[in-house]
Amino acid sequence: MSYLLRGVAPLGGEPADLLLxxxxxxxxxxxxxxxxxxxxxxxGLVALPGLVDLHTHLREPGREDAETVASGTLAAAVGGYTAxxxxxxxxxxxxxxxxxxxxxxxxxxxxxxxxxPIGAVSVGLAGEQLAELGAMAHSAARVRVFSDxxxxxxxxxLMRRALEYVKAFDGVIAQHAQEPRLTRGAxxxxxxxxxxxxxxxxxxxxxxxxxxxxxxxxxxxxSRLHVLHVSTAGSVDLIRWAKSRGICVTAEATPHHLMLxxxxxxxxxxxxxxxxxxxxxxxxEALRAGLADGTIDVVGTDxxxxxxxxxxxxxxxxxxxxxxLETALSVVATLMVDTGxxxxxxxxxxxxxxxxxxxxxxxxxxxHGRPLVVGEPxxxxxxxxxxxxxxxxxxxxxxSKNTPYGGRELTGRVVATFLRGHPTVLDSRPATPxxxxxxx
Ligand SMILES: [Zn+2]
Numbered sequence: 001m002s003y004l005l006r007g008v009a010p011l012g013g014e015p016a017d018l019l020l021x022x023x024x025x026x027x028x029x030x031x032x033x034x035x036x037x038x039x040x041x042x043x044g045l046v047a048l049p050g051l052v053d054l055h056t057h058l059r060e061p062g063r064e065d066a067e068t069v070a071s072g073t074l075a076a077a078v079g080g081y082t083a084x085x086x087x088x089x090x091x092x093x094x095x096x097x098x099x100x101x102x103x104x105x106x107x108x109x110x111x112x113x114x115x116x117p118i119g120a121v122s123v124g125l126a127g128e129q130l131a132e133l134g135a136m137a138h139s140a141a142r143v144r145v146f147s148d149x150x151x152x153x154x155x156x157x158l159m160r161r162a163l164e165y166v167k168a169f170d171g172v173i174a175q176h177a178q179e180p181r182l183t184r185g186a187x188x189x190x191x192x193x194x195x196x197x198x199x200x201x202x203x204x205x206x207x208x209x210x211x212x213x214x215x216x217x218x219x220x221x222x223s224r225l226h227v228l229h230v231s232t233a234g235s236v237d238l239i240r241w242a243k244s245r246g247i248c249v250t251a252e253a254t255p256h257h258l259m260l261x262x263x264x265x266x267x268x269x270x271x272x273x274x275x276x277x278x279x280x281x282x283x284x285e286a287l288r289a290g291l292a293d294g295t296i297d298v299v300g301t302d303x304x305x306x307x308x309x310x311x312x313x314x315x316x317x318x319x320x321x322x323x324x325l326e327t328a329l330s331v332v333a334t335l336m337v338d339t340g341x342x343x344x345x346x347x348x349x350x351x352x353x354x355x356x357x358x359x360x361x362x363x364x365x366x367x368h369g370r371p372l373v374v375g376e377p378x379x380x381x382x383x384x385x386x387x388x389x390x391x392x393x394x395x396x397x398x399x400s401k402n403t404p405y406g407g408r409e410l411t412g413r414v415v416a417t418f419l420r421g422h423p424t425v426l427d428s429r430p431a432t433p434x435x436x437x438x439x440x
């Protein structure tokens with residue numbers, strides 16, 4: 001099947017036609033015509049390379065009541081993603097070649113987006129013994145990103161050994177920066193709001209102390225460090241400093257840390273409970289500035305589905321985490337593009353090109369984050385930059401409904417997603433998965 005995307009604006013530039021044929025971008029420009037191609041009227045739409053998430057919790061194996069590989073990758077496709085990296089904190093933990101290969105196969109069978117499993121750094125995420133990093137790297141899943149996300153690799157000796165170990169196969173350690181001894185019992189950001197409403201505070205320094213230590217460790221062993229969900233102005237400063245010294249560090253901000261503040265905790269609604277916690281307006285502004293100036297390399301969703309019983313409860317009993325895949329592009333468009341702080345080319349950089357490069361999935365026949373030029377894999381998302389829509393939790397494709405944006409109006413909406421030339425999403429609705437969806 002071929003598709004002719006007529007009048008689309010690649011990266012928001014001059015309108016052109018894009019011909020997708022046989023899984024690749026076959027022609028561009030006004031001369032792109034082929035007999036038998038399905039014509040998609042893309043007038044007024046922006047084309048970006050398919051989005052790549054470095055930080056997705058798919059919950060399978062173990063919590064299929066909250067999300068499955070199939071439901072999570074469907075949500076990803078609806079959000080404009082053609083690839084997601086699946087976090088390792090499943091049950092069992094993805095700390096062996098067997099588990100990462102299982103997740104990789106589930107993704108391939110579902111057919112909504114490419115799934116690249118992340119391997120655990122430590123056995124069982126316990127932070128004591130290094131997991132089988134080499135076996136996971138050399139498995140069919142070809143793991144390059146390793147993380148104990150949900151937990152911090154807080155032992156500096158283990159962190160050093162992990163950073164050293166992954167150099168052999170060009171891997172990266174993605175750190176969840178949280179000094180556990182500074183966050184015992186913590187429920188929300190430590191500051192004015194936590195003091196006023198009486199919830200145990202989670203200080204910024206609990207994150208910043210680990211970021212500072214780890215950029216120095218990465219410098220010492222000359223390895224690659226990626227800092228997950230940066231949430232404080234101090235962390236942005238530390239990463240800016242590390243990059244100015246030539247340290248090989250990359251950093252992520254989530255859509256929710258870019259948009260929301262700790263003021264939302266006054267509702268005591270666990271929908272706004274997340275790890276790391278929502279911070280202050282000053283932190284939010286520092287993250288937006290860091291994203292615009294390149295200090296923050298990527299927007300990662302930290303899509304964290306939770307079942308109703310884990311969120312419909314008192315704040316203290318609620319699980320940490322919020323959905324992100326189906327709203328991330330619109331949040332970034334609303335905050336950064338609509339305000340003139342970033343271009344669509346910048347969005348492509350932080351949501352596709354950089355995450356694909358950091359995850360080392362930017363090469364070969366299954367490559368992502370590639371330029372929209374002839375010969376490249378046809379991983380493309382079409383966005384209506386002028387659309388305004390209101391988030392309806394019940395309309396989401398995820399099995400869980402714990403979005404913090406319910407009732408909010410956002411600008412910019414995913415219209416269609418193509419995975420190697422196959423439409424997984426058309427008219428902002430799921431189409432069909434690659435391979436016909438035997439697994440759904
Ligand atoms: Zn985390």
